[in-house]
Amino acid sequence: MLLILFLITIAISFICSYSIEKLFVKYSLFLDVPTKRSSHDMPKPTAGGISILLSYLIYIFLLSSFNHIFIPELDANQEETNQVFYILLISLVPIIIIGLVDDLKKVNISLRLLVQLFSATIIIYYFYIRSDNNIFDVNTYSQQASFMIVVLSIILSMWLMNLYNFMDGIDGYASIQCIFVSLSASILAYINSSDDFMYLYILGLGLASIGFLGRNIYPAKIFMGDTGSVSIGCIFAFFIFYSASESILSIYTWLILLSLFVVDSSYTLLVRIVTKKNIAEAHLTHAFHKVARKSNSPIIANKILMYINIFWVFPLAAVSNIYINYNFIVTIIVYLPLLFFLINIGAGLEEEH
Numbered sequence: 001m002l003l004i005l006f007l008i009t010i011a012i013s014f015i016c017s018y019s020i021e022k023l024f025v026k027y028s029l030f031l032d033v034p035t036k037r038s039s040h041d042m043p044k045p046t047a048g049g050i051s052i053l054l055s056y057l058i059y060i061f062l063l064s065s066f067n068h069i070f071i072p073e074l075d076a077n078q079e080e081t082n083q084v085f086y087i088l089l090i091s092l093v094p095i096i097i098i099g100l101v102d103d104l105k106k107v108n109i110s111l112r113l114l115v116q117l118f119s120a121t122i123i124i125y126y127f128y129i130r131s132d133n134n135i136f137d138v139n140t141y142s143q144q145a146s147f148m149i150v151v152l153s154i155i156l157s158m159w160l161m162n163l164y165n166f167m168d169g170i171d172g173y174a175s176i177q178c179i180f181v182s183l184s185a186s187i188l189a190y191i192n193s194s195d196d197f198m199y200l201y202i203l204g205l206g207l208a209s210i211g212f213l214g215r216n217i218y219p220a221k222i223f224m225g226d227t228g229s230v231s232i233g234c235i236f237a238f239f240i241f242y243s244a245s246e247s248i249l250s251i252y253t254w255l256i257l258l259s260l261f262v263v264d265s266s267y268t269l270l271v272r273i274v275t276k277k278n279i280a281e282a283h284l285t286h287a288f289h290k291v292a293r294k295s296n297s298p299i300i301a302n303k304i305l306m307y308i309n310i311f312w313v314f315p316l317a318a319v320s321n322i323y324i325n326y327n328f329i330v331t332i333i334v335y336l337p338l339l340f341f342l343i344n345i346g347a348g349l350e351e352e353h
Helices: 002-027 049-065 078-104 109-129 143-166 173-192 198-216 225-245 251-257 259-274 287-295 298-322 324-345
Strands: none
Touching (some): 078 109, 225 251, 251 259, 251 324, 259 324, 287 298
């Protein structure tokens, strides 16, 4: 029965992506008109992330409402599960709305950050300040240290939302990363706690992205837009702190799985700050931009993303999941070669003409 649900989710996502694409083109809605700083040369519909989110929310509804059919062997606390995903909706809906408006007509960055701050605060407040297994227990940390951890967690959540938006720059790239992170995290969560629903909820986001990838792979027919990219970042932030609060997956393991996006976006932003570039302006200086431009195709950048994730990132994420006392060291080991690659390729630096 689970396999049927998986296939239904992929099918809904693909059908929604195709339908939204045709609708937007027909009525000239949410069209991304290329500029000199775009990686595409023809107007294409954006906001396709709606299809990912819609199919994912349908997946969650079916799984939580009919778990006795899909996974009768699991004894889930339905009331607690519903409460958790009410929090997901409360934090996600404002992100979806501001993303849609931004895809239709650019929104002031201050307003976007304010909405992201609200959503991030909801996530952290629920999982850490109100949770019974609270890692911010004042008996463990001083009140000042606890406050700083809360603030840093909120900043991390907001950064995940923005970095995923930054990295949605070429056909299929953000979709492929979402599929990898979701599938990998669900595998590790299953290994750690096979009797918990969480691995299935994480998996659903990857399944929804598979359907969308059918229309987003090169040459893309539709983009996920801010509606999709920022929302995916929000969902990942939600599961990072959800899984950490339940001691199912370490935050370090998540940071390893997301390492290619984290290091590319963070290093590129730092370089642009140091070189006094406008960080709010679109650009083509991320590492994946440079790889795609040098190969004259996003296919190579997508292949490199998959190879690094499969043969470097996932094995070391598994190691960090096993040897949790050394996960900080493993995280550093994962990031260092990626950082050297970014320095070598000149990420963040404008190319001289």
